[in-house]
Amino acid sequence: MTSDTPGTTRPGGRTARNTAAVLEATLDELGEHGYAGLTVERVSARSGVHKATVYRRWGGVEGLLSAALEWSTTHPWEPERTGALHTDLLALNTTVLHGFTEAPEGSVSAASVAAAFSSPRVAEALRAFMTDRHARAAVLVTEAVARGEVPDGTDPVEVVRSAVAPVYYRLFVSREPVTREDLDLAARVAADAAAGGSFVPRS
């Protein structure tokens, strides 16, 4: 038995081209038809990669979505700075709103939230994605602490969650329109509560 080489994976050439083509087609399809219209057959046709190949490599629609989401996690992202926590969080909320409503990233993100309900795999990818975003946005709060705007010991991620949660709530749960005033109110409430020490863990 020469079984010390049980088989090598081969990431190069055609395989890499197919991966790129399928992922790109997935994003395009999501942008055009949304999650409800996302089907393996269409992605296959659009990418020129055979249907059976897509099923074998990604396992189905959920796998395509997970891959697309993981791909967008790799894209570097950094929040804007405006000089004060309240306006920083407002800018963050604006970014969130755009990032979940406008194609193409918006289609991926919103579709992932939807698919996470029925696919543990997508749910896990979404969790990882949001954790990454939390960590990146938390810098806004730690900087506010450094500026003395917010007391020491404040939980930065908790402030971020508090600021963005009402936006997601309106978008995906209560299904209400989201105005600029809504974004501002959520940001202001979170910033004020942070300044007041509400996010410093109690003993």
Add this chain to the structure above:
Amino acid sequence: MTSDTPGTTRPGGRTARNTAAVLEATLDELGEHGYAGLTVERVSARSGVHKATVYRRWGGVEGLLSAALEWSTTHPWEPERTGALHTDLLALNTTVLHGFTEAPEGSVSAASVAAAFSSPRVAEALRAFMTDRHARAAVLVTEAVARGEVPDGTDPVEVVRSAVAPVYYRLFVSREPVTREDLDLAARVAADAAAGGSFVPRS
């Protein structure tokens, strides 16, 4: 042409029995297999009502879900009173958590949030459902205003949204576990912000 009577609907007898059987089967199926496992064929088999009939009357899974959601809107619900806004909102958040995670109502609610992404009909039913809940929960805030805990002019529904949004955010977006401390923090932040006048509309 005797066409002055174009046809009468008939709500009685067998039709009513079928409606009840199908709705009950829908709730049971949701509780057992969740939204991903909700299928017309299973509901049809469980209820004893023929598949074609279900498709004709409800149009498919989305229709079943809308009907179940509208049915649960009719159920009267009233928030608990504890005597103070902070603890009122904590109790509300506890109810929200239960109402979206425990069968059978939890299955309906969570499934509706999921289905609203791909079905405008479910989205509209969900919006109506949440509007109803907002209105009922808002009483907690108006009573706090009456007690003098919260300034006049406070937007009650906005306080409710602020309190519950982080719960939904963790449940459905960031997919993080929800602890009692999380419920309390969200309630406290909302109550403090309300007491501080953050929810009084600016000029």
Add this chain to the structure above:
DNA sequence: GTCATAACGCAACTCTAGTTGCATTTGTAG
């Protein structure tokens, strides 16, 4: 260059969701 094999393309297949035409049952008006 040559060779073993991972990855792919292809076609035919299964399975299930959803539809349709028609006969039958069953409320409801008179």
Add this chain to the structure above:
DNA sequence: CTACAAATGCAACTAGAGTTGCGTTATGAC
């Protein structure tokens, strides 16, 4: 009680998602 039509049951059908066996291509090691 009788008659009409709405609602249902039934069975056969269509369509599309997902699977499988097998031959072909192309990658990476030698």
